[in-house]
Each structure stands twice: as structure tokens, then as C-alpha cells.
Amino acid sequence: MLKTAQKLIAVAKISARANLAYPGEVLGRGTFLLVVLYIFLKLWQATYSESGQSKLAGLSLAEMLWYLTITESMWMSAPKLAQQVDEDVRTGSLAVKLIRPLSYPLYCLSANMGERLVRFSFNLALGACIALALVGPIHLRAEALLMLALSVCLAFLLDGLGHLIVGLSAFWLEDTSGLYLIYTRLTMILGGMLIPLDLFPGWLKNLVVYLPFPYLVWGPVHLLSTPQAELAASFLELAIRQLACLVALSALVALLWQRALRRVSAHGG
Amino acid sequence: MFAVHTEDLRKEFTLKKGLFERRTAVAVDNISLTVKEGQAVAFIGPNGAGKSTTIKMLTGILKPSSGKAQVLGLDPWRQRSRLVRQIGAVFGQRSQLWLHLPPKDSFELLAEIYSLDKKSKQYKSRLEMLIERFELAAFLNTPVRKLSLGERMRAEIAASLLHRPRLLLLDEPTIGIDVVARQRLRELLAQWNREEGLTVFLTSHDTGDIEAVADRVILINHGRVIIDDTIDGVRHYGAPKSADTGEPPDMQSLPALEKVLSDLFTAK
Structure with a gap:
């Protein structure tokens, strides 16, 4: 168990280092983030002005932009795990990874985690500078930030499992790009990346809390705007929901992988 | 046997x-x-x-x-x-090395994956021997993507021998490798x-x-x-x-x- 953990940490570390090889890509993401956040600012300025309210879903305009800064940073930090797994399956590169004493799904998840944490840190640093320049600082509590950090890690793990499920479906589907598109768009919309869940119609919000999507984005970031008195309980509830999703998605990945191994075919001569 | x-x-x-x-x-x-x-x-x-x-x-x-x-x-x-x-395995068209990192980093990762004690004399002497025999010293710290195909394959085979496969x-x-490198x-x-x-x-x-x-x-x-x-x-x-x-x-x-x-x- 300890040895496996050491292996997974080593994979995450090397994956994080490999992602630092291209500073140009980081700069490109920063520019994109600037454009996106500026558009969001203008859209939400119009929405706030139109509604005549100073707060929507309990957030002021500045808080809304910071909310979007964090959700965008999380969204844009997602490595292309699903496409990578799909490619491994189709090209036969999976063979190289199967002859190592380390489970392929765990290898993928830890590489994904290492890369994602680096990308997220850069995105967040850049996004924070942009948000500061556009709307100035907001009040953030240290304990809420700590809880955010923990729940973001769980959210990344959950999203990694989601990507793995999409990628592994290449064993059965001709093309996984459609499934990938559906998964990412559901995360974007039902995950609360563009609009906080509190602005959803009641029936929709009541429905999506039973799906894993809100716990990939909205749940962690929502902690920042949760009142102090409810923070601990909200974090605990979120953690339980995230862990429940983690168990369910892990079981699904394990089942898919077990079946997929029987379908591994030889590519080449 | x-x-x-x-x-x-x-x-x-x-x-x-x-x-x-x-x-x-x-x-x-x-x-x-x-x-x-x-x-x-x-x-x-x-x-x-x-x-x-x-x-x-x-x-x-x-x-x-x-x-x-x-x-x-x-x-x-x-x-x-x-x-x-x-066992060790080398698939000519599939790499086990990390493209954007030097071979040295991939060796270290493989040592972890195969649970090799990186501080042990045995591991150090094995690594030194592989570096010497496969003439890796000159590009051990160069990202794999910058290596020639011949250099890459030497590093690839050395990596597959690190855990002393039988x-x-x-x-x-x-x-795809040129005549000299192939030889x-x-x-x-x-x-x-x-x-x-x-x-x-x-x-x-x-x-x-x-x-x-x-x-x-x-x-x-x-x-x-x-x-x-x-x-x-x-x-x-x-x-x-x-x-x-x-x-x-x-x-x-x-x-x-x-x-x-x-x-x-x-x-x-």
C-alpha cells in the first residue's frame, strides 16, 4: 500500500514537471483567461444592472467575478486525460503501460493529478491578478480557503475518474469524442462553472445535487461565499458527497477496466 | 530453466x-x-x-x-x-520515456515504479553501468524530444534494463533508425x-x-x-x-x- 502510494506520488511529480516544460502554453492560457474574465465581467455587469440588485445568489459583482475566476481556473486546468486514454487504447500504446508493476487507471489518475495541480496553480495565480485588476480584492477567510483547497483536490480526482470513464469507453465505442463533448458540457453547465447553482430553477438545483457534476466545480468554490456559521457543516456535507461520488465512480472505473482488459487486442503484426 | x-x-x-x-x-x-x-x-x-x-x-x-x-x-x-x-520490453514505436523530460527523470520514475532502492550501491552501480555501456552521459539531461532516434532508442533499452530483467x-x-545507430x-x-x-x-x-x-x-x-x-x-x-x-x-x-x-x- 505504502509502496503503491510512493509510486503514485512519483508519477504525479514527474507529470507536474513535464507540464512545466512549456511556459508558452501557460502564457497562452493566461491571455485566454483575461479575455474570458473580461467578457464575463461585462455580461454580469449587465445582468446585475438589469436586475437592479446588488447581490445575486448571495454574491456581489466582485464576488461573482472571483467565483468565475476560480471556476474557470479549475475548468481550464483539466488535462486531456480522456483523449490520452482513448489514444492509448486505439494506438496500442497501452501495451507499454501494461507491462509495469502499476495499475494503468491509477497511473493515469496520478499523472492527471500532478499535471492538473500545476496548471490550476498557474491559472489561479494569473486569474487572481486579472480579477484584482478588474474588480479589486474581496474578503476571503483563511479557513474557507483551506477547505476550498481540500475539496478542489477531491474535485480533481472525481473529474479524473470522469475522464477515465470517457477514455475507457474507447474499448466499446468507435469514437469517444461525442461522449467527451457531452461530459465536458454537462460539467460546464450542471457543474456551475458558468452560473452558480443558486441561480438555477429550484427543480433543476434539486435534481443536479444527486449528480456528481456540482461537486466537480460549484461545491468547492461555493464554500468561499458560505456564511461563517455554516462553513464547517457545508464543508463536511460536501466532503461526504464528494467521497460518495468517488466510491461510485471508482467502482465504475474498476468494473470498466476489468471488462476492458478482456477486450485488449493486439495492434501491429 | x-x-x-x-x-x-x-x-x-x-x-x-x-x-x-x-x-x-x-x-x-x-x-x-x-x-x-x-x-x-x-x-x-x-x-x-x-x-x-x-x-x-x-x-x-x-x-x-x-x-x-x-x-x-x-x-x-x-x-x-x-x-x-x-521482464523488460521495448516496443519500437511506443516510448516509455517522458518526451518533455530528460531520460534521467524517466529512469528515476521507473526506479520508483519497480520499487528499486535508489540509494543502494546495487542500483547506483547498475545505473552507472547502463549509462556507460549505452553511452547516455552526453544526453542524460537533455529532454527526450530533442534526442535523435538512435539516442532515444538507446535510452529506451537502457530504461527497460534498469530493474535487471531476465x-x-x-x-x-x-x-526508422539510421545505419550507424542501428549497428x-x-x-x-x-x-x-x-x-x-x-x-x-x-x-x-x-x-x-x-x-x-x-x-x-x-x-x-x-x-x-x-x-x-x-x-x-x-x-x-x-x-x-x-x-x-x-x-x-x-x-x-x-x-x-x-x-x-x-x-x-x-x-x-
Whole structure:
């Protein structure tokens, strides 16, 4: 168990280092983030002005932009795990990874985690500078930030499992790009990346809390705007929901992988 | 002890033909072979002959449809996690090195994956030996994407030997590599087989690789073993029928291995 953990940490570390090889890509993401956040600012300025309210879903305009800064940073930090797994399956590169004493799904998840944490840190640093320049600082509590950090890690793990499920479906589907598109768009919309869940119609919000999507984005970031008195309980509830999703998605990945191994075919001569 | 032993090893694939129709394709057709530890075997055949399928069954990646396989005394499919610690594999067109990082980083990761003690004298001396023999020092800290194909393949093979495997499986390791680099790789593989007693199981379309590295050739076609012989023995298959007098033929008069294999591959 300890040895496996050491292996997974080593994979995450090397994956994080490999992602630092291209500073140009980081700069490109920063520019994109600037454009996106500026558009969001203008859209939400119009929405706030139109509604005549100073707060929507309990957030002021500045808080809304910071909310979007964090959700965008999380969204844009997602490595292309699903496409990578799909490619491994189709090209036969999976063979190289199967002859190592380390489970392929765990290898993928830890590489994904290492890369994602680096990308997220850069995105967040850049996004924070942009948000500061556009709307100035907001009040953030240290304990809420700590809880955010923990729940973001769980959210990344959950999203990694989601990507793995999409990628592994290449064993059965001709093309996984459609499934990938559906998964990412559901995360974007039902995950609360563009609009906080509190602005959803009641029936929709009541429905999506039973799906894993809100716990990939909205749940962690929502902690920042949760009142102090409810923070601990909200974090605990979120953690339980995230862990429940983690168990369910892990079981699904394990089942898919077990079946997929029987379908591994030889590519080449 | 046998490094590889198979009995009637068979692999069938079910292929879809239209919506409801299914067709069974036999990729490996009851192969029986034995490779002793320390041997260097060239496992060759035309494209689609079943070479990669056999290698993937021997590494435990593919489950055989029927028959038996033992690799280093282990059942590859059932005991894959134990087996992978004792074998190394190099697939010519698939890399195990991290493209954007130097080979040194990939070596360190592999040491962790194989649970090698990086502080031990044994590990350090192994790494030093690999760096020296495979002449890696000059580019050990250069990102893999900046290496030539020959340098990359040397690093690739060295990486697969880091955990001291007893059996090295190579699937077309010299593909796309220039003549000089190819020659160097062949020398290294032959040297490792000779001096370290490493069992080498090589597939290649390059007869130069086969002649330089292997002492035995197993030729398969349509999933079946056609010839299992020494290199000189294989060349006899190309001897003209009229010269078959019962006397051992003059080796100089026998056709080159490439010509013999080309004829055998195209024969129906």
C-alpha cells in the first residue's frame, strides 16, 4: 500500500514537471483567461444592472467575478486525460503501460493529478491578478480557503475518474469524442462553472445535487461565499458527497477496466 | 530453466462483419516453442503473422484463447504483476520515456515504479553501468524530444534494463533508425546477451538485426511456426534443390538470409 502510494506520488511529480516544460502554453492560457474574465465581467455587469440588485445568489459583482475566476481556473486546468486514454487504447500504446508493476487507471489518475495541480496553480495565480485588476480584492477567510483547497483536490480526482470513464469507453465505442463533448458540457453547465447553482430553477438545483457534476466545480468554490456559521457543516456535507461520488465512480472505473482488459487486442503484426 | 515455454498457444479474435455477423480470425495458431534462458531468439514473420500477438500473450497483456504459456516459470496472464518485474520490453514505436523530460527523470520514475532502492550501491552501480555501456552521459539531461532516434532508442533499452530483467522482449527496436545507430544498438544487445546472460526475444524485419543479435530464428506465418532453426540453418532453406546431394552445402554458396526470408514470406 505504502509502496503503491510512493509510486503514485512519483508519477504525479514527474507529470507536474513535464507540464512545466512549456511556459508558452501557460502564457497562452493566461491571455485566454483575461479575455474570458473580461467578457464575463461585462455580461454580469449587465445582468446585475438589469436586475437592479446588488447581490445575486448571495454574491456581489466582485464576488461573482472571483467565483468565475476560480471556476474557470479549475475548468481550464483539466488535462486531456480522456483523449490520452482513448489514444492509448486505439494506438496500442497501452501495451507499454501494461507491462509495469502499476495499475494503468491509477497511473493515469496520478499523472492527471500532478499535471492538473500545476496548471490550476498557474491559472489561479494569473486569474487572481486579472480579477484584482478588474474588480479589486474581496474578503476571503483563511479557513474557507483551506477547505476550498481540500475539496478542489477531491474535485480533481472525481473529474479524473470522469475522464477515465470517457477514455475507457474507447474499448466499446468507435469514437469517444461525442461522449467527451457531452461530459465536458454537462460539467460546464450542471457543474456551475458558468452560473452558480443558486441561480438555477429550484427543480433543476434539486435534481443536479444527486449528480456528481456540482461537486466537480460549484461545491468547492461555493464554500468561499458560505456564511461563517455554516462553513464547517457545508464543508463536511460536501466532503461526504464528494467521497460518495468517488466510491461510485471508482467502482465504475474498476468494473470498466476489468471488462476492458478482456477486450485488449493486439495492434501491429 | 526455460525462459519461454508454450504449448499449443492460440489466440482468436472475433471480428464484426456487418450488424449481426461475426467472424473468427486466428492470429496465433497453436504455437509450441521453448526458449532456454540466455538464448537470443529472433521471432520473425511478415506483417500480420502473429508476432505482436504472441509477444503480448507472453507479457500477459493478452489472454490466450487456449493452450499454455510459461514465461520464467510464471503464467503470464494469471501472474502478470509478478512477471512484469522480471521482464523488460521495448516496443519500437511506443516510448516509455517522458518526451518533455530528460531520460534521467524517466529512469528515476521507473526506479520508483519497480520499487528499486535508489540509494543502494546495487542500483547506483547498475545505473552507472547502463549509462556507460549505452553511452547516455552526453544526453542524460537533455529532454527526450530533442534526442535523435538512435539516442532515444538507446535510452529506451537502457530504461527497460534498469530493474535487471531476465528476459528482454523487443518488438522492432531498430525501426526508422539510421545505419550507424542501428549497428551500435545491435552490438549492445548482442553484448548484453553474451555477457549478462540476458534472454533476448526479438522481432524485426531487418535481417541485419537478426544476424547480429540472434543465434536462433523462429519464423511464423499465418500464426504458425514455419521454421525454428539457427541462422545458418534457415539459409539452407534457400539452397537450390539441385544442390541437395546429402552433403553439407558450402555456406558461401547459400543465399543471403534476406533473400531466403523474402522467399519464405511470399511462399503460399
